[in-house]
Structures are given as C-alpha cells and as structure tokens.
Amino acid sequence: MDALRDGVTVLACMTAPSAADAIGDLFAMGAERWQLGGMLRAIVEPRVVRVLCPSCRKQAEVQSQVASRIGLAHSASYPVYAPGACKSCAQTGYAGRTGVFGVTYVDGDVQRAVRAGEVGDAFAQRLREAGLELLRAGRTSAEELARVFRQ
Numbered sequence: 001m002d003a004l005r006d007g008v009t010v011l012a013c014m015t016a017p018s019a020a021d022a023i024g025d026l027f028a029m030g031a032e033r034w035q036l037g038g039m040l041r042a043i044v045e046p047r048v049v050r051v052l053c054p055s056c057r058k059q060a061e062v063q064s065q066v067a068s069r070i071g072l073a074h075s076a077s078y079p080v081y082a083p084g085a086c087k088s089c090a091q092t093g094y095a096g097r098t099g100v101f102g103v104t105y106v107d108g109d110v111q112r113a114v115r116a117g118e119v120g121d122a123f124a125q126r127l128r129e130a131g132l133e134l135l136r137a138g139r140t141s142a143e144e145l146a147r148v149f150r151q
C-alpha cells in the first residue's frame with residue numbers, strides 16, 4: 001500500500017473468490033476507499049472453463065434458470081451447445097480447458113463504485129460478457145458457465 005501511495009506501479013496477484021472480494025481484502029489490508037478508487041487502474045479476473053468436445057457437442061436449449069444465472073437474456077439468438085459423449089472425450093463431453101478473463105479498466109464510474117463500496121456488479125458484468133463470448137462461439141456450454149459463475 002505504501003508503494004501505491006508513492007505513485008509506484010504495482011502489479012499484484014491475489015487469490016479471492018471474485019474481484020469484489022479482492023477489493024474487500026485490500027480494504028482489510030488498510031486501503032481507504034477514497035485512496036483505492038484513485039489508485040486502481042485495472043482488474044483482471046480469470047476463470048478456467050471447460051471446452052466442449054467438437055466431436056460430440058449437440059445443439060441444445062438453455063433452461064431459463066441457467067440463462068438468468070449467466071446473464072443470457074431469454075433465449076440466445078445463436079446456436080448454443082451442450083456436452084455429448086463420445087470416445088474422443090472419454091464420454092465427458094468436454095475436451096480441454098480455456099481461460100475467460102474479465103478485464104475491468106478502472107474509469108470514473110468504477111472509481112466511484114469502489115469509493116462507495118459497490119464494486120461487485122461492475123466486475124461480475126465484465127467476466128460474464130467474456131464468458132458469453134465463448135458460448136456464442138460454441139466453445140462451451142451454458143451449464144459450464146453457470147458452474148463457473150456460481151459466486
């Protein structure tokens with residue numbers, strides 16, 4: 001925190017359930033809301049998502065409960081896929097993993113949210129948008145995103 005106060009660029013990696021929790025931890029370490037709002041430049045929130053097996057994925061409807069959990073409005077305007085089962089994926093429906101990165105640059109709106117202690121929505125939205133890009137590309141399932149975004 002002292003380095004930040006002196007204007008030094010600090011890249012920090014924290015383990016926390018979400019970006020909002022990480023900011024809460026920074027407050028617990030002694031950062032004041034008004035200081036952190038002005039010093040924070042960006043937050044990268046990573047998640048690991050299983051990739052659908054391209055050999056057996058199948059087009060599927062998204063259940064409304066899952067759609068609301070991942071921030072998908074009503075029904076998708078593009079084909080959504082669910083896991084199948086085949087020999088090449090050992091009947092799991094998934095083959096490999098990829099990263100989803102919610103990148104939030106801290107602009108005036110986010111700075112105000114940090115100062116007000118209302119950061120959860122700002123960061124969660126960026127991560128969900130990144131996850132929905134994978135769904136739109138047919139690379140993962142809605143259920144997998146719901147699992148990853150369960151916090």
Ligand SMILES: [Zn+2]
Pocket residue numbers: 053054055056057084085086087088089090091092093094
């Ligand atoms: Zn397969």
